[in-house]
Amino acid sequence: MNSKKIFIVDDDIAILDSLGTMLDFEGYEVNTFERGSEILKYVQRSNKPNIIILDMWLSGEDGRDICKKLKDNIDTKNIPVLMMSASRGLEQTAIQSGANDFIAKPFEIEDIITKLNYLSS
Secondary structure: OOOOEEEEEOOOHHHHHHHHHHHHHOOOEEEEEOOHHHHHHHHHHOOOOOEEEEEOEEOOEEHHHHHHHHHHOOOOOOOOEEEEEOOOOOHHHHHHOOOOEEEEOOOOHHHHHHHHHHHOO
8 A cells, every 4th residue: 555645736626636546546545626826824833745637728827837936845855756748848848946856747647657656666
């Protein structure tokens, strides 16, 4: 059983539900957030996750800005961030924002698991 804590940030409830359920089934402890501002507050007052999966384009917010804030904070800078987007070809943009890796939507759960395993090694 996997005991890694994953935070998922996406404004698409269907993505949160499906990805959260799949990762929960794989043994991850999953918390979901619809807004980047929620995760910024939560990680400051709660146990830190092992990895954050962050959508690049959030309603009213920019996932790239959220990632930069996470990476600029001494308490959260070492948490790996897997950024995702339905727009392909944005890997370099995600990395420049501080993300440790990128995955394009739609994705296969096997691809997510592979990236999570890589980021947690």
